[in-house]
Every structure is written in structure tokens, then in C-alpha cells.
Amino acid sequence: MTTQAVPAAGSDKLDSGVLKVAGVVVLGAIMSILDITVVSVALPKFQQEFNATYATVAWTMTAYTLALATVIPITGWAADRFGTKRLYLLSLVLFVGGSVLCSFAWDIGPLIVFRALQGLGGGMLMPLGMTIMTRAAGPDRVGRVMAVLGVPMLLGPIGGPILGGWLIEAASWHWIFLINVPIGIVAFVLALRILPKDQPQPSEPFDFLGMLLLSPGLALFLYGVSSIPGEGKVGSAKVLIPALVGLALLVAFVLHALRKQHALIDLSLFKNRNLTVATVTLTLFTVAFMGAMLLFPSYFLQVRGQSTLDAGLLIAPQGLGAMVTMPLAGRLTDKIGPGKLVLPGLLLIALGMATFTQVTPDSSYVLLLGSLFVSGLGMGMTMMPIMSGALASLTHQQVARGSTMMNIIQQTAGSIGTAVMSVILTNRVLDSQEATAYSAVTQGLTAASDVPPAVLEQGRASLADAFGHTWTIAVVLVVLCLVPALFLPRKRIEKADTPDDALAVPVAIH
Structure with missing residues (x-):
């Protein structure tokens, strides 16, 4: 194995060494993010398999989230102390080991415990991946590498329901966890060979x-x-x-x-204006967008009566839209700054989401899928440029702590967003007797034969109205994101003063 230093700051091309590192990081990120959404579609199956209530099986999601929240804060310090490569390999082992244990769970209690173990590994994969990528590429190419890392962040919520629905229908629920084993083994072997060797250095006291x-x-x-x-x-x-x-x-x-x-978290980083503005923008955006994304598959499942697999396929245009703009946005962020991309991106998201504020039980699929595509175009111009704007001006030594902090904020804001949108939708449904009756039928709590057809039809309309009302709140929150986004840099971000040799991170070439 030979090593090659990252190209000079003036070069914005991602060389083969950085692309290999990106491949390793993306594999780990795909597992971590897919797993969240894959399990979400399996909750009804867990209810049936383990004879448990929905509130109980929902802990398979909550335990994973809480484990993420517990381990993310120490990731920045641990990366500095033990090295990113060692910690990344440990994260993969914990995640894959937890996945295997989940597949052998004999009851809902053990499954919840094993999901927490899985979350300990998954919680470190994303911040570590951001740190590894940012250090490998250097500050002048942060936008481009973040665009690469953004692909699994977008595909997870879209591909998860599709993959989960297919595995459950074609095989069994065990395979939503076992699918991680071959991916994890490949990621571990590649990480062992490709990621740069850790350089031992004195660490700060824990x-x-x-x-x-x-x-x-x-x-x-x-x-x-x-x-x-x-x-x-x-x-x-x-x-x-x-x-x-x-x-x-x-x-x-x-x-x-x-x-x-x-x-543990260096709050002095907020003295950096770019990071502070990006953090405020990211928080508002994540609350609005992640909460709204939760509603898309639910609408297709509950109002339109689609299967889990079909619902996953119907929201795919959003990911396709993001894949169109994200590579271009990553390249442009490094040249013109995030502000010029995030503002039009937010407007595209609001425009695409506005259609869903007027949904009915019979809204045109062409209109809905086209709106999802437009929203995806905006998504590709928004999230990763915001994060790039936060990290690009940090020094080499600050990147691990900065990426950890951004992941904590994103995780917390995402949880708040999904909870808020769920409560708004639920309360709106409870306010309507017809919508409550129809929702009980779609969730299998009441037989359709027990509800008059006229009530069912009115229930569909009321439930669609409840979704539209909730999306209206989400659109308002997206529009509010424009306020902090106005202060994002609208020109090339100058890197922080850092010794040249600090940026010459060795990248493995074979």
C-alpha cells in the first residue's frame, strides 16, 4: 500500500484516493440510515409476530434513536483520541453484530435491547464518516465530498420503505437485519485496506x-x-x-x-459566524423537512390504500430529484458559497410541498409525483450545502468536533420534527369522527364491514384534509428557514488558517 497526500488547495477535483475513501464511508452511512427507515415499515409485522402493542414495538425505533443520542456526543473526542479508522472499524463491528442479534430475537424485549446495541454502532458511523471525508478532501472540496455523503442521507428515507417492504413480503422480517451482514463485511474489509492509517497524537483530557x-x-x-x-x-x-x-x-x-x-462539545465553535448561521438554518430545516417526509408514505398507505412496497416506490421521485441537483450543488458550493444555492432550494421545496397542502383522496398521481420531484430538486440544493457551509471554515483540528455537533443537532431536530408533525396529524384526525373511523379501518383496528360506505368515503376525505393541514404547517416552517438562510455566505468560503501539512491527510491508493 502506498499513500498519496491530498491535492493542493487549488485543485477541486476529487482524485481516485478520495473517491475510494468516499466509497467506504458511503457504505457505512447507507447501512446506518437505511436501517432506520427499513425497520419503520416492519412495525406492524413485529406486532403480529410478537403479539405486542404498537406502543411496545415502536420502542424498536426509539431504542435505536436513544442509543444514537448517547454515543454521538463522545464521537468527536474518541476520534481525536483513538483515531477515526479504529473507531470506524469498531462502529461497523457493533452495528453488524447488533444486526445479527436482532435477526435472532425471540421476543420483543430482546429485539429492543439488540436495537440499542445496533444504535451504538450506527450513531458513530455518520459523524465519523463526515470527519473522514472532510479531512481527506481538504477544506476547498468540502461541498463536493458532502454531496457524495448526502446520497445515502437522501436514499435512506426513500429506499428504506421499498427495501423493507420487499424483504418482508419476499422473505421474512429477519432479513431486514441480515441484509446488513454482507454490506458490513465488505465495508469492514475496504475500510481496513483503504482508510488512512491513524496517526497517534496527544489528546485532550476526557x-x-x-x-x-x-x-x-x-x-x-x-x-x-x-x-x-x-x-x-x-x-x-x-x-x-x-x-x-x-x-x-x-x-x-x-x-x-x-x-x-x-x-465534550466545543461551544466556542459558535464564534464562527458561518457555523452559527448554518446551524440555525439546519435546525429549522430539519424540523420542517424530516417531519414532512414522515407524512408522504403514510398518505399513500392510509388515504390511497397502497401497499408498503408501492408507497415506497411512489416517493422515489423525491430522491431522483435530489440526485439530479446534489452533485452540481456540491461542486458549486465550493465555488460560490452555500447561500446562492440554499435560498432557491428552499423555495423549490416549498413549491413542491405546497401541492400536498391541497391533497384529496383522488389527487392526480402525476401532479403528486411531479411535486415530489420538484421538492427533491430543492432538497439536493439545501441540506448538504448547509452542512458544507458549517464545516468548510473550520480548521483541521476542529472538524471532528464540528461534525459531531452538526449530527447531534440534526438528530435532535429530526426527532422534534417527526414528533410535532405526528401530533398535529393525530389531533387533526381525532377532531373528525369520520377520519378517526377510517383511520381505524386502515390500521386494522376495525373491520371495513363495520363502517357504513358513506362514512368510509367521508373518512377518506377527512383524513386527506388532515394530511393537507399538517403539510401546510411544514410549508410555513420551510419558508421560515429563508430568514437565517439569507445570512449564509454567498461567495466562496475561505478556509481557516491551518498549517499546510495538517491538510495533507494520507489517502490509501492501491
Whole structure:
């Protein structure tokens, strides 16, 4: 094996060495992100298989999310202390090992525990991947490498329902976990051979107090937020108690981090204007867009009566739209800054999503799929350029902590967005007797023969109206993202002052 330094800052071409590193990182990211959405379509199957309630099987999702929240905060420190390659290999082992255990689960309890173990590995894969890619490419090509890493982030919510539906129908639920084994083995072997060798370096002392405040704080807060859809209201004790305790721990961490020199999350990064503006924009955007994305397959399943596999295929145009613009946006972000791309991208998302505010039980599929494609075009111009704008001006030493922080924010905002949109939709449905009756039929809680046909037809219309109302809220939130996005850089971002040799990260070439 030979090594080659990253090309000079003036070169914006992704050489073969960086592309090989990107391939390894994308494999890991695909597993981690696909797994979230693949399992979401298997929840009804888990109910049937383990004779459990929906609230119980939903813990297979919640446990994974909470494990992610617990491990993400320490990833930045661990990457600096042990090296990104070693930690990435460990993450793959934990994730694949957890997947195998999940496939052998004999009851819902063990499955939930194994999903948490899987989440410990999955939680490290994405921030580590961002760190590895950013360091390998150098600051002048952050936009392009983030565009590469953005592909699995877009394909996950789209490909997950398709893959999950097909595996469950063609084989069994076990295969939604076993599919990770061959992918994980290939990713491990390639990572072992291709990723640059870790360079041992003195590390900062570990912030134990920060970990004791931040990780449980995030987990408790997200647990409370994740409980909102099941409880149907924010005022429930199951929601408020963990959420408020978690919030108190997070506030305590902020106060601690502001005083400590080497805190678990370096809040001094917010002195960087680009990172601060990008963080605010990303938070609002993730709440709006991730919450809205949850509704698309639900509409096709519940209102239009499509199968799980067909619902997954129907939302595919959104991913196709993003794949058209994302490579171009990544290239342009490095040259003209993220602001000139994010603003029109947000407008395209709002335009595409606006169609869904007027949905009916018989809305034209051509119109809906075209709107999803337009929304996808905007998505490809938005999320990864925002993250590129945050990381491009950080020094080499700050990248690991910066990418960790961005992943924490994205995970938290995504959980808030899905909870908020679920509650808005649920409450709107509960306000309508017809929509409640129809929803009970579509979820198998009531036989269709027990509900008069006229009520069913009215129920479809009321349920569609509930979805449209919820999408209206999402569109308003997307439009609000334009305010912080106005302050994103609209010219090439100059890299932070960093020694030249710090950027010459060796990339394995074979």
C-alpha cells in the first residue's frame, strides 16, 4: 500500500484516493440510515409476530434513536483520541453484530435491547464518516465530498420503505437485519485496506462531567419528545418529566462547557459566524423537512390504500430529484458559497410541498409525483450545502468536533420534527369522527364491514384534509428557514488558517 497526500488547495477535483475513501464511508452511512427507515415499515409485522402493542414495538425505533443520542456526543473526542479508522472499524463491528442479534430475537424485549446495541454502532458511523471525508478532501472540496455523503442521507428515507417492504413480503422480517451482514463485511474489509492509517497524537483530557450531563440529557429529552405521538399531547407526564429533566441536563452542560477549556462539545465553535448561521438554518430545516417526509408514505398507505412496497416506490421521485441537483450543488458550493444555492432550494421545496397542502383522496398521481420531484430538486440544493457551509471554515483540528455537533443537532431536530408533525396529524384526525373511523379501518383496528360506505368515503376525505393541514404547517416552517438562510455566505468560503501539512491527510491508493 502506498499513500498519496491530498491535492493542493487549488485543485477541486476529487482524485481516485478520495473517491475510494468516499466509497467506504458511503457504505457505512447507507447501512446506518437505511436501517432506520427499513425497520419503520416492519412495525406492524413485529406486532403480529410478537403479539405486542404498537406502543411496545415502536420502542424498536426509539431504542435505536436513544442509543444514537448517547454515543454521538463522545464521537468527536474518541476520534481525536483513538483515531477515526479504529473507531470506524469498531462502529461497523457493533452495528453488524447488533444486526445479527436482532435477526435472532425471540421476543420483543430482546429485539429492543439488540436495537440499542445496533444504535451504538450506527450513531458513530455518520459523524465519523463526515470527519473522514472532510479531512481527506481538504477544506476547498468540502461541498463536493458532502454531496457524495448526502446520497445515502437522501436514499435512506426513500429506499428504506421499498427495501423493507420487499424483504418482508419476499422473505421474512429477519432479513431486514441480515441484509446488513454482507454490506458490513465488505465495508469492514475496504475500510481496513483503504482508510488512512491513524496517526497517534496527544489528546485532550476526557470531559467525564460533560458526558454525564450531555448524553443522558439528550437521551431523556429525545425520549420525552418521541413519546408525544403515542401520548397524543405534550402535557402528559410521560412526555414532560423526561423532556424537562433532559432539558435541565442540557442547560447544565451548556453552562459547564462555557467554563471548561476542553469540553465534550466545543461551544466556542459558535464564534464562527458561518457555523452559527448554518446551524440555525439546519435546525429549522430539519424540523420542517424530516417531519414532512414522515407524512408522504403514510398518505399513500392510509388515504390511497397502497401497499408498503408501492408507497415506497411512489416517493422515489423525491430522491431522483435530489440526485439530479446534489452533485452540481456540491461542486458549486465550493465555488460560490452555500447561500446562492440554499435560498432557491428552499423555495423549490416549498413549491413542491405546497401541492400536498391541497391533497384529496383522488389527487392526480402525476401532479403528486411531479411535486415530489420538484421538492427533491430543492432538497439536493439545501441540506448538504448547509452542512458544507458549517464545516468548510473550520480548521483541521476542529472538524471532528464540528461534525459531531452538526449530527447531534440534526438528530435532535429530526426527532422534534417527526414528533410535532405526528401530533398535529393525530389531533387533526381525532377532531373528525369520520377520519378517526377510517383511520381505524386502515390500521386494522376495525373491520371495513363495520363502517357504513358513506362514512368510509367521508373518512377518506377527512383524513386527506388532515394530511393537507399538517403539510401546510411544514410549508410555513420551510419558508421560515429563508430568514437565517439569507445570512449564509454567498461567495466562496475561505478556509481557516491551518498549517499546510495538517491538510495533507494520507489517502490509501492501491
